[in-house]
Amino acid sequence: MYIPWTLKYKPKTLSEVIGNRAAIEKILGWIREWNRGIPKRRALFLHGPPGVGKTVTIEALANDLDMELIESNASDYRTADAVRRIAGRASEYSTLFGKRRLILFDELDGITGSADRGGVRIITEVARKTRCPLVLIANNAYDPRFSTLRRHCLMVEFKKPSKTEIVRHLKRICIHEGIEAEESALRFIAERSGGDVRSAVNDLQALAQGKRRLTYEDVSWLAGRDRKEAIFNVLRMIFYAKDAETSRRAVNMADVDPDMLFEWIYENLPHQIKDPKELAATMDALSKADIYRKRVRTTQDWSLISYFLDLMTAGVTVSWSRRARGWTPFKFPDRIRTLSSGKGERAILSAIGMKIRRRCHISSVRAIKEVIPYLKVIFQNNPEMARGLARWLDLDDSMVRYLSEKD
Ligand SMILES: Nc1ncnc2c1ncn2[C@@H]1O[C@H](COP(=O)(O)OP(=O)(O)O)[C@@H](O)[C@H]1O
Ligand SMILES: [Mg+2]
Structure with missing residues (x-):
């Protein structure tokens, strides 16, 4: 079974969260205030870039302090009513069994549309009156929508962990998986992630899972071909495009050359398309693309290149029903x-x-x-x-x- 390593190696206690020690101390200080009564700032607003551990830190905190965590995220904020219902839980101080509660409103950036104004207003009300600790999380706390809300919150910023910290985290995962990894390979992955731990761990899994050794050569081929538009997004665009035109446009967004893109598509098709008939049809489109590719190379007749490009993108897209069943991660092409x-x-x-x-x-x-x-x-x-x-x-x-x- 496929388990994302971001889940498998998600910190369960605060001591496993990498980086951000000062922010974590601040959060702990605030939660201790609650033991002595209701503090001046009833809500804590945790903000920072994606993938740096905001959500997992609050989960680990609740776990360490044996609190009951009530979590909601973007998908729960569709209407103001929905927000109100969730907010209602913040009025109860402790659970039936005397466990203390911690309320978490995660991914506040996701409040949009009809729930927007009303939703933020309700959350601001809750932040002022809540009788149990309330944590709010957003990537961008400085969005003007949150300006009133901010005044009622203790603001805590989460920063990107350093490259060294990320390397250390990746190393621990490798040891656990029985992978002997070269330091330089891990440094390369950490560098590419730009401080986003989630994406570093995802890259590591895609490159190293099932291997005994991970060398610099295994990862360095990604250099230079780096993502203008992340290659996984381009693949998603091609496989699941609404129409042929969208799929075709993906070629220009990919920062890899067409030969390379061909390999990515070829390698990922069988994992994405489960129906054998559909798989055969898409492979057929790809094999025709390959014929044109060869012909361009041997004849140097570049007018044929568009057949190659169209067949490997739009040709694939229209050859299957494009209904994903479950989530299958994209893979790095081994054949390359x-x-x-x-x-x-x-x-x-x-x-x-x-x-x-x-x-x-x-x-x-x-x-x-x-x-x-x-x-x-x-x-x-x-x-x-x-x-x-x-x-x-x-x-x-x-x-x-x-x-x-x-x-
Ligand atoms: N500081 C960190 N320490 C350890 N793992 C982390 C850290 N930040 C992110 N991760 C990994 O990335 C995943 C996503 O982290 P998450 O807390 O959801 O990020 P955020 O909420 O900041 O977008 C986690 O499940 C974990 O595997
Ligand atoms: Mg999060």
């Missing part, structure tokens, strides 16, 4: 890694072939076919002899490593 390592292997083979040619006076093609297999046996079984051969053929470290590796 295999292809590029294939290229690396060919390069090293031909380099060794040249060395053999120089010494043995046979063609390097023949050397690759007839000599290298024997060299591999020797390098893997007789280090003494291998050392001598390496010196004689003048092989460098990477060549020796290649010959010594068991396939």
